Amino acid sequence: MNIVVLLRAVRDPRSFSVNRKAQKIFINRETFMINPSDRNALEVALRLRGETGRVTAIAAGLDVAEDALRQALAAGADRAILIADHHLQHADGAVVARAFMRLLDHIGSHGGPAELVLLGAEALDADLAQVGPRLAAGLSWPFAGDCLAIEPTDKQDGIQVVVKQAGDFRRLAADLPAVLSVARDSNRPRYATAAGVINAYSGDANLERLDCAALSFTDEDLSPTIEARGHTFPPEREYGRRFDGTAAELAAQLKRMAASQ
Amino acid sequence: MNFDLPTEHVALRRMIREFCEEELRPRAREVDRTGIVDREVLQFMGEIGLFGVPFPQSYGGAGAGETGYCILMEELNRVCPSTATIIGAHIGIATMSLHLDGSPELKARYMPGLCSGRLIGAFALTEPGAGSDAANIQLRATLEGDSYILDGQKMWITNGPIADVVMVLALTDASLGARGGATCFVVEANTPGFSPGGPERKMGLHGSPTSVLNFDEVRVPRENVLGQFGLGFVTFMKTLDIGRVSLGAATLGGAEAALEASLRWVKARTQFGRPIAHMQSIQFMLADMATDVEALRSLVYRTAWLVDNGRPFVKEAGMCKLLGSETASRCIDRALQIHGALGLSRDFEIERGWRDARIAEIFEGTNEIQRIVIASELLQERGLRIRP
Numbered sequence A: 001m002n003i004v005v006l007l008r009a010v011r012d013p014r015s016f017s018v019n020r021k022a023q024k025i026f027i028n029r030e031t032f033m034i035n036p037s038d039r040n041a042l043e044v045a046l047r048l049r050g051e052t053g054r055v056t057a058i059a060a061g062l063d064v065a066e067d068a069l070r071q072a073l074a075a076g077a078d079r080a081i082l083i084a085d086h087h088l089q090h091a092d093g094a095v096v097a098r099a100f101m102r103l104l105d106h107i108g109s110h111g112g113p114a115e116l117v118l119l120g121a122e123a124l125d126a127d128l129a130q131v132g133p134r135l136a137a138g139l140s141w142p143f144a145g146d147c148l149a150i151e152p153t154d155k156q157d158g159i160q161v162v163v164k165q166a167g168d169f170r171r172l173a174a175d176l177p178a179v180l181s182v183a184r185d186s187n188r189p190r191y192a193t194a195a196g197v198i199n200a201y202s203g204d205a206n207l208e209r210l211d212c213a214a215l216s217f218t219d220e221d222l223s224p225t226i227e228a229r230g231h232t233f234p235p236e237r238e239y240g241r242r243f244d245g246t247a248a249e250l251a252a253q254l255k256r257m258a259a260s261q
Numbered sequence B: 001m002n003f004d005l006p007t008e009h010v011a012l013r014r015m016i017r018e019f020c021e022e023e024l025r026p027r028a029r030e031v032d033r034t035g036i037v038d039r040e041v042l043q044f045m046g047e048i049g050l051f052g053v054p055f056p057q058s059y060g061g062a063g064a065g066e067t068g069y070c071i072l073m074e075e076l077n078r079v080c081p082s083t084a085t086i087i088g089a090h091i092g093i094a095t096m097s098l099h100l101d102g103s104p105e106l107k108a109r110y111m112p113g114l115c116s117g118r119l120i121g122a123f124a125l126t127e128p129g130a131g132s133d134a135a136n137i138q139l140r141a142t143l144e145g146d147s148y149i150l151d152g153q154k155m156w157i158t159n160g161p162i163a164d165v166v167m168v169l170a171l172t173d174a175s176l177g178a179r180g181g182a183t184c185f186v187v188e189a190n191t192p193g194f195s196p197g198g199p200e201r202k203m204g205l206h207g208s209p210t211s212v213l214n215f216d217e218v219r220v221p222r223e224n225v226l227g228q229f230g231l232g233f234v235t236f237m238k239t240l241d242i243g244r245v246s247l248g249a250a251t252l253g254g255a256e257a258a259l260e261a262s263l264r265w266v267k268a269r270t271q272f273g274r275p276i277a278h279m280q281s282i283q284f285m286l287a288d289m290a291t292d293v294e295a296l297r298s299l300v301y302r303t304a305w306l307v308d309n310g311r312p313f314v315k316e317a318g319m320c321k322l323l324g325s326e327t328a329s330r331c332i333d334r335a336l337q338i339h340g341a342l343g344l345s346r347d348f349e350i351e352r353g354w355r356d357a358r359i360a361e362i363f364e365g366t367n368e369i370q371r372i373v374i375a376s377e378l379l380q381e382r383g384l385r386i387r388p
Helices: A036-048 A063-075 A086-090 A093-109 A131-139 A194-200 A247-260 B007-034 B039-047 B065-079 B081-101 B104-116 B232-268 B280-308 B314-344 B349-361 B367-381
Strands: A002-006 A009-011 A016-019 A024-027 A032-034 A054-061 A079-084 A116-120 A143-152 A158-165 A168-175 A178-182 A207-210 B121-124 B140-144 B147-158 B165-171 B182-188 B194-196 B210-221
Touching: A002 A036, A002 A093, A002 A131, A009 A063, A032 A036, A032 A063, A036 A054, A036 A063, A036 A116, A036 A143, A036 A178, A054 A063, A054 A086, A054 A093, A063 A079, A063 A194, A063 A207, A063 B007, A079 A093, A086 A093, A093 A131, A116 A131, A131 A143, A131 A178, A143 A168, A158 A178, A194 B007, A194 B065, B007 B039, B007 B065, B007 B081, B007 B349, B039 B081, B065 B081, B065 B232, B065 B280, B081 B104, B081 B121, B081 B147, B081 B165, B081 B182, B081 B232, B081 B349, B104 B165, B121 B147, B147 B165, B147 B182, B165 B210, B165 B232, B182 B210, B182 B232, B232 B280, B232 B314, B232 B349, B280 B314, B314 B349, B314 B367
Parallel strands: A002 A054, A002 A116, A054 A079, A079 A207, A116 A178, A143 A178, B121 B165
Antiparallel strands: A009 A032, A016 A024, A143 A158, A158 A168, B140 B147, B140 B165, B147 B210, B165 B182, B194 B210
């Protein structure tokens, strides 16, 4: 199967500290990582690839996006393509989805069309969850979000997934090509091998760089659909309450609490 | 000057650190407590290529050079010195001796297995009567038909009980002594007559088994001579020279771990109404530790650079081992002082670090031997040759 995986580089949460009182975020080190659920998506791709398939990792942005792609190559992706443009580093979901749509066109005409597009279900930073659905809508492909398990169906050109919806697990099936977002921690991403790492960062790594012009991506295409008007901290999360006692006492306490609400 | 590591080495460190934090750290305490080698984790390390980090990819290695290998040792020793020691003996001296002087045929036979972790290596030099006086080895190898018969005993051999392949230095001509009369052999552990003793009970590195190796008429085919006949001592000394760099890197990891633990603790521990980080007496210890660590890091990675760029490095390698082992001991000792009574607790990592650090001043050439190596290089640069 020809699989394309969308990767996003996000700030490593260990590299900054949040001061709620001062309403400030302090960046201590400039370190980035592959968005965790994108790593789960890459792992799904590598497992589904099969003998004849190919995994292409794609990302948009500059150095940190390129690094995410090299990590994917180190872990076993066959090919990586970067849309190298600094506007795309922090672009909103609509712009990124448009850019990736162009890139998928390009991939289709250079080496065979993608049959499956995978990405992480949540992003550590913006987490708007827009790129996947927008991309699927633009391509008129089916989309399933937050997939826990993904496997091919018995019939060719099909895929089935398990998703969590309204407290239930549901099994869904779709025709290929499709776009799926993969739930965080739904699998255990593999380690790259030491040799894989060295090769992914060498000169002859299979990494292509395209700029917006090469994809006929205009300034208009780059214009944001979302305007940032300010930032506020999310409300502080309330701590849970701890109950102690025997099972009967705990049940009684819960009952009282439910009654008082 | 460029002090940045190349991007591939930065990425390699990230991958190794993730492995160490996720897979090794949760096991490190148990490994120390039980002294049982975790074969599962070693096998996994082999699968992700950590058994062959410095060696060429054509032999199944990662091709990351001495710099990559130093990164590996630094990261492993930050988290689990026992595992670091298993890998250090396997890569740094056992496989390294084959890599340096082995014939293409011998390398083709053993390097792929060693680089993938299917085979674990050991390096056998020390004997009951040959420690710092390494040239005083007595283990004999006598030619009989197409094979050599090895007789004698090796001692304090890291990986002894778990090794599949052992690089052994043996006397092939007693009249010439070790210099000129010793040859290096690759001995497979399943050869009849070869038997390792049980693991020694040591102060630290409980998860890294060390033992006696007994050779009772062990028949080794002639093809298993490593390097030139009669020049095994040179191969062994050359191997130890290069091994000192990565040993320095390992001690760097130990010193860093001590500093990191101290930095966490001084913020958490309150005495006299505020975190002890506010005490100058504590700050001075932290500053000294950080200065020591930084000096060691500079020396280790510059020396790795010398090795990777084909420059002379013997003097600097001795310095890596000397400065490294003393720095690590000093840092972990200060960390223990900062942690107070908690530092003595077996439930805390400082006590293990303290026990694990001390050996670095002794193994692979005591620090006294390192000083002799450094001094003789210094004097040789000035035209005076010191005979050991």
